[in-house]
Structures are given as C-alpha cells and as structure tokens.
Amino acid sequence: GAGVSQSPRYKVAKRGQDVALRCDPISGHVSLFWYQQALGQGPEFLTYFQNEAQLDKSGLPSDRFFAERPEGSVSTLKIQRTQQEDSAVYLCASSLERELFFGEGSRLTVL
Amino acid sequence: GDSVTQMEGPVTLSEEACLTINCTYTATGYPSLFWYVQYPGEGLQLLLKATKADDKGSNKGFEATYRKETTSFHLEKGSVQVSDSAVYFCALTGNQFYFGTGTSLTVIP
Numbered sequence: 001g002a003g004v005s006q007s008p009r010y011k012v013a014k015r016g017q018d019v020a021l022r023c024d025p026i027s028g029h030v031s032l033f034w035y036q037q038a039l040g041q042g043p044e045f046l047t048y049f050q051n052e053a054q055l056d057k058s059g060l061p062s063d064r065f066f067a068e069r070p071e072g073s074v075s076t077l078k079i080q081r082t083q084q085e086d087s088a089v090y091l092c093a094s095s096l097e098r099e100l101f102f103g104e105g106s107r108l109t110v111l
Numbered sequence: 112g113d114s115v116t117q118m119e120g121p122v123t124l125s126e127e128a129c130l131t132i133n134c135t136y137t138a139t140g141y142p143s144l145f146w147y148v149q150y151p152g153e154g155l156q157l158l159l160k161a162t163k164a165d166d167k168g169s170n171k172g173f174e175a176t177y178r179k180e181t182t183s184f185h186l187e188k189g190s191v192q193v194s195d196s197a198v199y200f201c202a203l204t205g206n207q208f209y210f211g212t213g214t215s216l217t218v219i220p
Binding site for chain 2: 004033035056101105
C-alpha cells in the first residue's frame, strides 16, 4: 500500500490477556520502528528493526513486550499478560533516508 | 544522551496570529531535525525538516531554522489558520529518533 498500515486500530483487552499488534510498512522500507505514545505525551521508542534484524530493543518496558519481523516486512508487537499501564497508542513507523513515515497507530485499552 | 525539549502547551491563538513553538536539542554529532504534526484522529506526519546547520525547513507556511550555536529548531508561522490546530512534535535523529513531548495548538476563529 501507499502508507504504513496498522491493525487493529482499536483494541480493548482485559488485564492479563495477550495482544498482538500488526504493522505493514511501506514497501521497500528497510527500517521499522515501534513507539508507545501515552495520552498527552510524545512517542517513546520501543524497538527498531533493519530488515528482519532487531537492532535495538532497549525501549521495551518489560519482558512482557516482544516484537518480531521474521521476513523483513510485516512486524508484530506482542504484549503478554497486559496490565493497565500498557494502555496507550502504539505507533509503527518505517523509514527511508532518515525520514519516518507513521501509521495511524493502534490504541490499546486495558481494563 | 540525545534529547529534545520543546515548549509546553497548550497554546491557544486567534486566527492570523503569529506562532512560535520553541524547541532545543542535545545531541552528539550532527543530527537531522524535524517537526512532525498530528492532526486530531490522525497519525504523525512530517511537517518539515533540516539536515544541517543553518538549513531552513519550510512547508505550509511553517518555517524552522537549524541553529547549531543555540541548539534550537523553533517552529514559526506568521499567520495561523483554524486548520493548523494540531499537536506539534519536535524530533531529532542521532543514533535513534527522539521526540519531544508535543505542543498542542488550538486556533480559534
């Protein structure tokens, strides 16, 4: 597609449930980033891929968070045993020549 | 480490007023600087960028100049419109992309 596509746009989970958020980057973009954006805050870095290699996962807040990009295209961010503090918008961005192109985000609400 | 500090909001202006949103940065090396905008209900999109000192980025009437001596990249517009109401994020690329906390702008008719 023409832009970065994320799904689902909205997800409501009960505390303790596992969730998976999908990102389909712009075709040909090597770099892919995940960010977490809490209400009223700027995007906070979670993790970064170059092709299928996860080069930086220093922003993942706990071992409940896991991301993968097995074929160097679509990426999935998985959150296990969700907690209320995980409620946020999760943004995916792909990059070409140091410019980030964002998807519309997946809004996760944990009850 | 690398970071961005931007003016806190919210900012409310009347239509046709002048806008300045301050942004300063801390970085090693020579980062590229960006302003991203997030309209209500939409994702972040690039507004303008500058890749080296003294470069001026401009788009949609907005401008920002990369000032190495003051480590700043302030966003300016001479006459804002209602359609400019959005959240504006200053960002830089060093080893990573770093974002400020965002400044909410509301323009009233």
